[in-house]
Amino acid sequence: MTADIILSTRDLTIEFKGFVAVDGVSLDIRRGTIHALIGPNGAGKTTCFNLLTKFLTPTKGTITFKGNDITALRPATVARLGLVRSFQISAVFPHLTALENVRVALQRKRGGSFDFWRSERVLRALNDEALNLLDAVGLTDFAALPAVELSYGRKRALEIATTLALDPEMLLLDEPMAGMGHEDVERIAALIRRVSANRTILMVEHNLSVVASLSDHITVLARGKVLAEGNYATVSSNPAVIEAYIGAGHA
Amino acid sequence: MASVSERMAAAPSARAAVDAAHLHRAIFVGIAIFLAVAPFLLYPVFLMKVLCFALFACAFNLLLGYGGLLSFGHAAYLGTASYICAHTAKVWGMPPEVAILLGTAAAAALGFVFGSLAIRRQGIYFAMITLALAQMVFFFSLQAPFTGGEDGIQAVPRGHLFGLIDLSRDTSLYYVVAVIFLVGVLFIYRVIHSPFGQVLKAIRDNEPRAISLGYATNRYKLVVFTLSATLAGLAGATKAIVFQLASLTDVHWTMSGEVVLMTLVGGMGTVFGPMVGAAVIVTMQNYLAHLGAWVTVIQGVIFVICVMLFREGIIGVLARRLKRPL
Ligand SMILES: Nc1ncnc2c1ncn2[C@@H]1O[C@H](COP(=O)(O)OP(=O)(O)OP(=O)(O)O)[C@@H](O)[C@H]1O
Ligand SMILES: [Mg+2]
Numbered sequence: 001m002t003a004d005i006i007l008s009t010r011d012l013t014i015e016f017k018g019f020v021a022v023d024g025v026s027l028d029i030r031r032g033t034i035h036a037l038i039g040p041n042g043a044g045k046t047t048c049f050n051l052l053t054k055f056l057t058p059t060k061g062t063i064t065f066k067g068n069d070i071t072a073l074r075p076a077t078v079a080r081l082g083l084v085r086s087f088q089i090s091a092v093f094p095h096l097t098a099l100e101n102v103r104v105a106l107q108r109k110r111g112g113s114f115d116f117w118r119s120e121r122v123l124r125a126l127n128d129e130a131l132n133l134l135d136a137v138g139l140t141d142f143a144a145l146p147a148v149e150l151s152y153g154r155k156r157a158l159e160i161a162t163t164l165a166l167d168p169e170m171l172l173l174d175e176p177m178a179g180m181g182h183e184d185v186e187r188i189a190a191l192i193r194r195v196s197a198n199r200t201i202l203m204v205e206h207n208l209s210v211v212a213s214l215s216d217h218i219t220v221l222a223r224g225k226v227l228a229e230g231n232y233a234t235v236s237s238n239p240a241v242i243e244a245y246i247g248a249g250h251a
Numbered sequence: 252m253a254s255v256s257e258r259m260a261a262a263p264s265a266r267a268a269v270d271a272a273h274l275h276r277a278i279f280v281g282i283a284i285f286l287a288v289a290p291f292l293l294y295p296v297f298l299m300k301v302l303c304f305a306l307f308a309c310a311f312n313l314l315l316g317y318g319g320l321l322s323f324g325h326a327a328y329l330g331t332a333s334y335i336c337a338h339t340a341k342v343w344g345m346p347p348e349v350a351i352l353l354g355t356a357a358a359a360a361l362g363f364v365f366g367s368l369a370i371r372r373q374g375i376y377f378a379m380i381t382l383a384l385a386q387m388v389f390f391f392s393l394q395a396p397f398t399g400g401e402d403g404i405q406a407v408p409r410g411h412l413f414g415l416i417d418l419s420r421d422t423s424l425y426y427v428v429a430v431i432f433l434v435g436v437l438f439i440y441r442v443i444h445s446p447f448g449q450v451l452k453a454i455r456d457n458e459p460r461a462i463s464l465g466y467a468t469n470r471y472k473l474v475v476f477t478l479s480a481t482l483a484g485l486a487g488a489t490k491a492i493v494f495q496l497a498s499l500t501d502v503h504w505t506m507s508g509e510v511v512l513m514t515l516v517g518g519m520g521t522v523f524g525p526m527v528g529a530a531v532i533v534t535m536q537n538y539l540a541h542l543g544a545w546v547t548v549i550q551g552v553i554f555v556i557c558v559m560l561f562r563e564g565i566i567g568v569l570a571r572r573l574k575r576p577l
Contacts, residue, residue: 053463055459055462055463074467075463076462076465076466076467076468077465077467079462079463079465080465084464084465085463086463087459087460087463091459091460091463092456092457092460093452093453093456093460093461094456094457095452095455095456096449096452096453096456100449104449104453104461105464107446107450108450108464108465108466112446113446113447113449113450113466113471114447114470114471115445115446115447116441116442116445116446116447116448116474116478117441117442117445118445118446119444119445120444120445120446120448120449122446123446123449162464166464166465
């Protein structure tokens with residue numbers, strides 16, 4: 001295995017009561033690239049993410065991250081190693097303010113998160129950093145609002161800011177732009193491009209123009225199996241890919 | 252960078268957290284003043300009962316309202332602490348402060364052990380495990396020789412605090428209990444508003460997300476479970492000194508149910524709700540005691556009404572009306 005492969009899987013498989021959702025998937029993701037994982041609904045993309053981040057345990061196969069076998073690790077451990085995910089359904093902490101959402105992520109790295117005897121005033125030291133992250137996703141004016149009161153698109157933006165707060169080496173984004181308006185899509189696309197400068201991104205996205213413009217490499221998944229791989233031009237002209245998308249009712 | 256902070260500080264809602272802290276401080280001062288004059292207005296023994304249950308409910312609310320964990324076996328910690336405290340004071344003849352500390356420590360240890368078992372499961376299974384473990388404590392208390400079975404441990408001496416203050420006088424004991432209560436609830440307040448409390452609320456709100464940020468959530472749950480059990484124990488041990496009695500009532504499952512009721516009536520996830528809930532339920536039990544078994548029925552009705560109409564509880568509704576966190 002070459003040194004510039006940050007994450008790879010071999011024969012990754014998971015079976016739910018006889019239904020094979022991910023079937024013998026082998027991926028190699030190069031360090032520093034934006035890699036897109038696409039495919040029709042139900043192809044197994046989210047399940048793949050759950051496997052990579054250890055939210056699910058594979059029936060068989062191995063996962064290697066930065067040269068270490070992480071197949072047997074726990075999800076929180078994988079996150080601490082620098083492989084951090086976002087969720088398809090916007091995952092924020094609804095009763096914390098936008099600022100607190102980001103700060104919770106910053107707090108994990110700072111340590112002292114078990115200090116139940118200290119005042120939360122010590123967390124104010126993280127406010128500036130948190131505000132800068134909110135600023136990057138255009139949420140400065142909403143910093144003091146509980147996340148539950150944000151619009152859907154802003155919740156997604158908050159989720160990205162929270163994920164970026166960990167400054168992870170590798171980001172897994174599950175449909176980061178789903179449900180966003182046109183303007184937001186562009187802002188987030190620009191943000192993803194900007195933050196990809198010094199990290200690796202694996203992204204699930206249905207918006208194919210975003211995929212085309214952002215990604216260096218694409219893997220197409222259908223019915224749990226890898227159908228095609230390559231750059232956008234190669235993949236989009238592959239008859240099997242066109243077939244899979246049309247078969248699943250996509251254009 | 253500074254400009255971002257300034258924009259943020261300029262927003263009217265930015266001061267909300269600071270305002271809330273001031274409001275809470277004022278309320279705590281109000282409570283302290285009330286507690287200082289209360290024995291001139293109300294029976295000290297009644298007040299002490301309310302304070303013990305209020306602390307118990309606040310301890311429970313720390314777990315449910317801020318940790319998102321519904322324990323259906325909190326009687327185990329209240330009861331264990333009260334037995335250990337009563338035994339220490341009566342059989343070993345220790346002073347009350349030692350008895351209360353030992354009782355509380357026993358609840359902490361039990362909470363740690365039971366917590367480690369229960370947090371492996373989620374939701375209703377978590378509640379069922381806490382209930383099952385508490386039932387084990389109940390049957391143990393029924394059988395074990397030192398608990399006195401059906402009679403409990405009676406005539407527990409109140410003793411002298413630090414060998415100086417005679418606690419057999421109700422008013423002296425009252426002020427000791429009031430201090431224990433205040434220290435207990437202020438401690439809980441601090442836990443809620445600590446770096447740990449922030450993570451706790453995040454886990455309550457969205458556990459998978461907290462895990463994905465690298466938090467080993469089970470450890471936080473175990474810490475809050477143990478803290479909650481410890482404080483429930485402090486309430487139980489204090490109660491044993493007040494009533495000079497430790498009995499099966501304290502470890503019975505109905506006690507676990509009562510604390511759920513108090514918390515919901517007052518408002519779970521609020522700072523002051525459980526205190527109000529406890530006061531309401533204890534007052535009701537006292538004034539309706541002559542109705543016998545009907546008290547239980549009335550409590551059941553209140554429970555149903557609360558769940559159907561006042562999800563947020565008394566203080567929860569009040570907080571929403573006033574648009575202030577309480
Ligand atoms: N926990 C589970 N138990 C049983 N089946 C599951 C489970 N999780 C996912 N599946 C099934 O696995 C298949 C793949 O689901 P997955 O969510 O990974 O698809 P996806 O590619 O992310 O689709 P979408 O584009 O709609 O998000 C689906 O048929 C789904 O029903
Ligand atoms: Mg999906």
